[in-house]
Amino acid sequence: MKLSLLEKLEAARKQKRQVCLVRLLAQGGVEALVVDGAQADGPPLADDVLEAARAALREDRSRTVETSAGRAFLQVFNPPLRMIIVGAVHITQSLAPMAELAGYEVTVVDPRRAFATDARFPNTKVSQDWPDEALEALAPDRRTAVVALVHDPKLDDPALDVALRSEAFYIAALGSRKNAAARQERLQALGHDPATTARVRGPAGLPIGAVSPAEIAISVLAECTRVLRQGH
């Protein structure tokens, strides 16, 4: 590997761009960089190689594939996953550290100062902005999960409204089935079509019979993991 290519790769990663290092193993390891889906360095890649690199980035998985240029190793460097949790509530106190362990950069959003305190979230980034403003500033992308845990439409809905206009890979909200149905209607009243509002998973989490805040956090993180890894 050329030092110059390594420097370019590191610069792109520092800017939190999505980088795929392509090594054409069948050609002595000829190297190229694909950044945010476009070729950024190295000899021009065949279309199928470029497409395979984009797929590897999408799926966030390094792998060797057969291409028109022979075997190629696609090494993926994606920016960190993010989780935005709306509501600095009891479940959040479990979910935030668990998500951090699982590799997410977590931001807790709650304008209610009594909830969003450093004492309750000593190691987590907390935003006290209104949820729609906070979400717009955080700009969820397709490596971001948005979880609304407040239970109060006044705070949850503005956040979900912004999330639905983003590519966030996982959007979920707490609440009973009845509340979830009412939420769908409210979000449709904000101008989203039913196919879009169906992206909000509610009640959030896998049905594992969770009772305690920590167990509910596990079920939410498990569902988020399944969507990330299996796409459903």
Added chain:
Amino acid sequence: MIADENLLELARDWKQSGRKVALATVVSTWGSSPRPAGSQLVVDETGAMMGSVSGGCIEGAVVREAMDVMQGAPPKLLDFGVTNEQAWEVGLACGGKVEVWVEAVE
């Protein structure tokens, strides 16, 4: 412990400071293998290393090859697995198969 994602940064820093550096990368795995594709090991000319390409069972062999490539040998694809006698010698006890690409940073 250094996070995987920082190993390339380390390779760059070592190279920029004038050391000879080689990079080993897991490019494919079959069966039970301890480290996924993309896992890396950085080696310098003194044998100092960071990262890992297995649970520790093939690192010795990989470092020997890394020394070769940083002295000028072309990049090479190493193949360790249950069907490979060398793999038993180096002790890939988990019974999986792993391919490792070894290259110099130039």
